Amino acid sequence: MPPTTPTAPADPDEPAQDGHPPPGLPARHPPAGAGAAWGLYGSVARGSFRRYATYRAATLAGLFTNTVFGFILAYTFAALWQARPGLGGYDTSQAVTYIWVSQGLLVTVAVWGGGFQDDVQTRIRDGDIVVDLYRPVDFQLWWLASDLGRAAFHLLARGIVPLAVGALAFHLRMPVSASTWVAFLLSVALAVVVSFGIRYLVSLAGFWLLDSEGLRTVALLLGMFFSGMLLPIALFPGALGEVARIMPWSAMIQIPGDVFLERRTGGDLAAAFGFQAAWALVLLAAGRAVQGLATRKVVVQGG
Amino acid sequence: MTAGMWVRSALTYRASFAMMLLGNLAVTTLDFVIVALMFQHTDHLGGWAMPEVAFLYATSSLAIGIADLLVGSIEGLGRRVRLGTFDTMLVRPAPVLAQMAADRFALRRLGRPLQACAVLVWSLTAVDVHWTWDRVLLVPVMLVCGAVIFAALFVAGAAFQFWAADAAEVQNSFTYGGATMLQYPPTIFARELVTGVVFGVPLAFVNWLPALHVLDRPDPLGLPEAFHFASPLAAALAATVAWLAWRAGVRAYRGTGS
Numbered sequence: 001m002p003p004t005t006p007t008a009p010a011d012p013d014e015p016a017q018d019g020h021p022p023p024g025l026p027a028r029h030p031p032a033g034a035g036a037a038w039g040l041y042g043s044v045a046r047g048s049f050r051r052y053a054t055y056r057a058a059t060l061a062g063l064f065t066n067t068v069f070g071f072i073l074a075y076t077f078a079a080l081w082q083a084r085p086g087l088g089g090y091d092t093s094q095a096v097t098y099i100w101v102s103q104g105l106l107v108t109v110a111v112w113g114g115g116f117q118d119d120v121q122t123r124i125r126d127g128d129i130v131v132d133l134y135r136p137v138d139f140q141l142w143w144l145a146s147d148l149g150r151a152a153f154h155l156l157a158r159g160i161v162p163l164a165v166g167a168l169a170f171h172l173r174m175p176v177s178a179s180t181w182v183a184f185l186l187s188v189a190l191a192v193v194v195s196f197g198i199r200y201l202v203s204l205a206g207f208w209l210l211d212s213e214g215l216r217t218v219a220l221l222l223g224m225f226f227s228g229m230l231l232p233i234a235l236f237p238g239a240l241g242e243v244a245r246i247m248p249w250s251a252m253i254q255i256p257g258d259v260f261l262e263r264r265t266g267g268d269l270a271a272a273f274g275f276q277a278a279w280a281l282v283l284l285a286a287g288r289a290v291q292g293l294a295t296r297k298v299v300v301q302g303g
Numbered sequence: 304m305t306a307g308m309w310v311r312s313a314l315t316y317r318a319s320f321a322m323m324l325l326g327n328l329a330v331t332t333l334d335f336v337i338v339a340l341m342f343q344h345t346d347h348l349g350g351w352a353m354p355e356v357a358f359l360y361a362t363s364s365l366a367i368g369i370a371d372l373l374v375g376s377i378e379g380l381g382r383r384v385r386l387g388t389f390d391t392m393l394v395r396p397a398p399v400l401a402q403m404a405a406d407r408f409a410l411r412r413l414g415r416p417l418q419a420c421a422v423l424v425w426s427l428t429a430v431d432v433h434w435t436w437d438r439v440l441l442v443p444v445m446l447v448c449g450a451v452i453f454a455a456l457f458v459a460g461a462a463f464q465f466w467a468a469d470a471a472e473v474q475n476s477f478t479y480g481g482a483t484m485l486q487y488p489p490t491i492f493a494r495e496l497v498t499g500v501v502f503g504v505p506l507a508f509v510n511w512l513p514a515l516h517v518l519d520r521p522d523p524l525g526l527p528e529a530f531h532f533a534s535p536l537a538a539a540l541a542a543t544v545a546w547l548a549w550r551a552g553v554r555a556y557r558g559t560g561s
Contacts, residue, residue, distance in 0.1 A: 057469035068476040071496070072484045076341075076348075079491035083345040214322025221329050230337045237343055 040137065041145035048149030052157075059157050062107060066162045070103040074170055088234030094261050095232075097173045100166035101260050102229055102253050104159035108151050108188065109195045109252045111223045113202065113216055115150050116143045120203040121212060133295050140287055144196055151192040173261060180262055183269060187256040190276035194251040197283025198223070204287065207294040228254030248279040306408035320411065327414030331368075334486065335360060335422055349491035354429035355518050356488060361423035362442075362510040363485035366449025367478060368415035374404040374454045375412060381464040381471040390558045399553060403461070430518060438517045441532070445517075448534035449509035453478060455538070455545035456504070462545070465552035481506045490523050497524055508537035 052059075074096045081092040090098065106112070120143065123129045133139060166172055175181055202219045206212040224230055226249035233244045233254050244250055255272050258264045264272045314320055338360055342353040351359075380403060383389040392402045432438065460474030467473075481504065489497050489511045500506040501524065515522050516531035 057467055061470035061472035065472045065476045068480045075492045076487050079349045080341050087344055217323055217326030225333055231340055
């Protein structure tokens with residue numbers, strides 16, 4: 001059987017229904033020390049990177065889609081900023097750049113959901129999860145490592161080309177300082193962890209909901225809107241903007257986008273990292289707590 | 304019958320279904336919220352006022368919503384080809400195209416057309432138009448033709464998956480990408496892009512060209528007047544090409560043997 005596409009479908013209401021069993025966890029013994037443990041998670045991340053790199057046609061198709069949407073949205077933004085120059089503190093080329101950066105990050109930070117989420121949900125539905133939870137590896141760290149590997153691949157495969165095409169077709173505002181690229185990468189990494197934390201909670205809800213697709217749609221909706229994916233949060237009116245700024249989703253697109261545009265520098269940059277890291281920790285801790293509840297639920301059911 | 308089966312299956316998990324329908328409604332409302340937020344900051348986008356853009360939004364969204372409801376499931380073809388389950392459809396005594404359209408028929412997709420209808424009603428009351436009989440008639444005609452054009456794109460895109468089973472996402476560029484583009488005035492896009500959706504992929508016939516006549520707006524491309532009324536012709540052409548592509552695809556199909 002040829003490999004199936006791991007990418008989330010662009011139709012937001014149609015969750016990916018891969019027909020293949022997810023890779024699951026290894027039936028190996030616990031690694032000896034902390035060093036070996038990090039080696040294990042590193043190899044999980046690398047394996048995940050390679051897994052996604054196998055789907056060449058799907059990657060190319062997704063790349064094409066990101067580029068097409070980049071063009072459409074860049075034109076609408078250019079029109080809006082032509083009518084209102086300097087809107088939200090962005091000049092026109094910054095606004096258009098924001099669009100291309102957000103298209104490059106869409107799949108990397110999995111704003112639509114997906115990635116490991118499909119695997120975990122399938123395993124919850126099929127009951128395989130019971131075995132996973134009692135394996136001698138950390139369940140949450142395992143999937144986090146796998147998701148970081150996936151994100152690294154998507155950043156390379158679906159981030160660079162749309163940005164390059166955008167730079168050829170539009171006047172983009174690229175980072176002036178080399179250190180901005182480093183800050184951007186760090187911000188994207190934190191964005192992926194925040195996104196992971198949210199998707200992990202949504203997946204675990206499957207233990208109680210039986211079918212978590214509905215919740216997933218709601219999560220997608222909140223993510224698309226509050227991440228700043230569709231419109232920079234600076235353009236949200238009044239209280240809505242205030243709320244959007246402190247929600248975890250703004251750590252996913254808005255903050256990396258602003259870091260790229262060098263709107264966050266010095267103390268502001270540190271505050272941005274602090275915000276992202278704080279949400280990452282809160283969400284990871286919540287995920288761990290829910291995982292504990294889920295494990296106990298499994299025991300009660302005699303699974 | 305297949306569609307009925309999938310509807311019953313969806314209704315089994317009622318809470319989840321309600322959430323999905325609501326979620327679907329909310330997801331599609333979201334892009335209109337974005338349009339509304341844009342108009343919080345400006346009166347005109349590309350020279351078009353909010354009710355006019357709302358008219359474009361509603362006609363584009365309603366057309367793709369109907370097409371998606373009727374044949375949208377067809378994009379699952381790539382998966383069936385990969386898994387080899389497409390073969391079972393070939394041996395059943397029913398048209399393959401109809402079977403694929405009814406496969407995983409999702410009632411929750413009603414969300415988009417419902418929301419688009421609401422926006423359409425509002426935009427029709429809000430636009431400043433002198434309603435002559437030809438303008439009134441053109442609105443339902445463009446909705447039907449638009450749905451046919453989008454349905455043709457879904458089918459043609461699915462046919463493409465017979466050759467590239469993994470590349471389902473390309474289809475989304477033309478369907479969902481096209482629908483997004485048509486929600487905004489043609490004046491904001493580069494000329495080449497607008498020309499492309501008139502003479503290449505016939506998206507401009509879904510709503511841009513007829514809307515120019517309905518709303519009495521100047522044509523940025525300066526095309527002959529007849530183009531504003533040519534949607535039925537474009538829809539017929541698109542449907543024919545899609546049908547031929549589909550037939551060629553089914554003929555070229557070889558099972559994977561898995």
